[in-house]
Amino acid sequence: MTNTIADIETSDLILVAGSNTTENHPVLSTFIKRAVLKGKKLVVIDPRFVKLANHATTWLRPNPGTDIVWINGLMHVIIKEDLHDNPFIADRTENFDALKDVVASYTPERVEEITGIPAQDIIEVAREFAKATAASICYCMGITQHTCGTDNVKSLANLSMLCGHLGKPGGGVNPLRGQNNVQGACDMGGLPNVYTAYQAVTNEDIRKKYEAAWNVLDMPAKPGLPVTEMIEKAYEGELKSLYIMGENPMVSDPDLNHAEKAFSNLEFLVVQDIFETETTALADVVFPACCWAEKDGTFANTERRVQRVRKAVEPPEGAKLDWEILCEIAKRMGYDMTYENSHEISREICAVTPSYRGITWERIEKGGIAWPCPDESHPGTPILHTTQFTRGKGLFHAIEHQPPAEQTDAEYPYVLTTGRVLYHYHTRTMTSRTEGLNVMSPECFVEISHNDAKKMGLGTGDVVNVSSRRGKISAKLKVSYKAVDGTIFMPFHFAQAAANRLTNAKLDPVAKIPELKVCAINIEPAA
Structure with missing residues (x-):
């Protein structure tokens, strides 16, 4: 996040895109709801009528996979009506003319034709966003999990820069991290192309610094593989072994039938986790690890705030700290990686x-x-980019609409989008062991609009078969006001009816994120 969580509450207008905030980030959502109670405007843009839309001044429903279009449409209106922040653009940005040329064709009428959002709504939201003293953008995986996810994020940055809403209280472009300490994992080099603090492995001076710190020679200059490409390499037989920590890809990976074949090709699989999972069942070796409450250390949360974590309870017999396991393996591989405790690692x-x-x-x-x-x-730096951007001047990116990798047709006439529910976390490795949560959310469901259910002659509780070009599952139908015609929602938590047997593994070419938010499906009554 460029700004803090508390700072959102000071915004004049909050634009939430591709985020079911109340269910995925319930604590953060309270700041947004409090802002609304104080008279601040809230615009929710999402294919579903998510719970946060009940609090919104405006809810806009785009067709899935058309985010670049509505963002360009907002910028078209802002530039046409001369509502953009000319001093900010002149002093702190570059490449504005290229952006202006591209968005010129994204008229409100064209935006309505592609996205389904009424032209007048685009005009009104554009005016409100531009005229706000400070407007905050919050987004989540509804923006990123597309084959154009990187461009979606760049487009939101364009919109914020265009109106001068970056680098000040109440503004900013704020990604809402989907899992605990995922920000900290990235900060610590948990990406294939960087060391800590996003320092490139291809930079020789940086490599030499780490070689000296760790007393090693000739550290690799070539970036590694992102996890999504590892799975494909395993499928092709090029990658022979895999070490997985705290992840359950046998439920969370897209196109699960394909992923299962990839894992079956591995010669050696190691999984390090706190509970048994669908993935540990395939492993040659399982390392039992301590959970967060059983260790000391630090987390970095979604607003970049690094915080202490303190041991509260003793771990079960046989479980070790993650870093202890890794150090023991390193020693057996010939490198004496030794630390006294988490404090030493922090230093x-x-x-x-x-x-x-x-x-x-x-x-x-x-x-x-x-x-x-x-x-x-x-x-510390609660607000980023107050005087300049990391690269100096902010770069506008001129981005054209790219349709989703998969389109509906007569055989697969519905669009599937996936996500989470309030009561479960990721693949239910932890939450499935909590009786009360299972009472509230016991099984997978297929959320459908009243009109679509009526056309099929089906109702809530009916069992249906859901199929895509990759797989098929069965689950109960749930007719809901949240759903809109033509778009189906399923949570991905449940291994027994895994939505990811249906999803598309096509990747964003830059971030290598799969297109989990859009794929074509069909629904039929179960026999």
């Missing part, structure tokens, strides 16, 4: 990570600090 993080250098264990004893924090006298 190393500060030493090799420029943006964390001032975030010492002692300083965050009583409260977190947001990176970047370059030294111990620095207070």
Whole structure:
């Protein structure tokens, strides 16, 4: 996030796109709802009538996979009516003319034709967003999990820069992280092309710094594979072994039938987790790890705030800390990786990570600090880009609409989008063990509009077969006001009716994220 969670509450207008915030980020959603109670405007843009839409000033329903179109449409109106922030654009950005040329063709009428959003709604939201003193954009995986996900995010950044809503309180472009400490994992180099603080592995000077810190020679200059490409390499027989920590791809991966074949090709699979899962069942070796409440350390949350985690309970017999397991393996592979405790690891993080250098264990004893924090006298950076962008001037990207990788047809006439429900977390590795949550949400469901259910002659509770070009599952129908005609929603949590047997594994070419939010399906009554 460029801004803090609390800062959202100070916005004059909050635009939430591709996020079922109340169910996926219930704590953060309270800040948005409080802002509405204070008279702030809320615009929700989502293919479903998610719960947050009940609090919205405006809900716009785009056809799935058309986000670039409505964003360009908003910018078209803002530029046409001279509502953009000309001083901000002149002083802090570049490539504006290229953006202006591209969005010129995205008239409200054309946007309505492609997205289904009424032209007048585009005009009104554009005016409100541009005229707000400070407007905040919040988005989640409804924006990113597309083959054009990277361009979707760039488009939202374009919109915010166009109106000068970056680098100030109440503004910003704020991705809502989907899992605990995923921000911290990325910060620590949990990506195939960077070390900590997003320092490129291809940079020789940076590599030499890490070689000296870790006392090794000739660290690889070539980026590794993203996880989605690893699975494909396993399917092709090129990747022979895999080590998985805290992930359950046998439920969460797209096109599960394809993924299962890929895993069957592996010669050696190691899984490190806190419970048995559908993936540990396939493993040659399983390492039992400690959970968050059984260890000391730090987390970095969605607003870049690094916070202490303190051990609350003892782990079960046989479970080890994640870093202890990794150190023991490293020693057996010939590298003496030894730490006394998590505090020592934290000191190393500060030493090799420029943006964390001032975030010492002692300083965050009583409260977190947001990176970047370059030294111990620095207070941290709650709001990014206050005076300049990381690259200097912000770059406008001129982006054209790209349709989803898969289109509906006579055989598969409905669009499937997937997501989460309030009561379960990811693949239910933890939440399925909680009786009360299973009472509230016991099984998978197929959410459908009243009109579509009526056409099929079906109702809530009827069992249906849902099929795509990749697989088929059976689940109960749920007729809901949240659904709109032609679009079906399914949660992906349930292994017994895994929505990811249906989803498309086509990837965004930059981020390598699969297109989990759009695929073509058919629904039929179960025999």
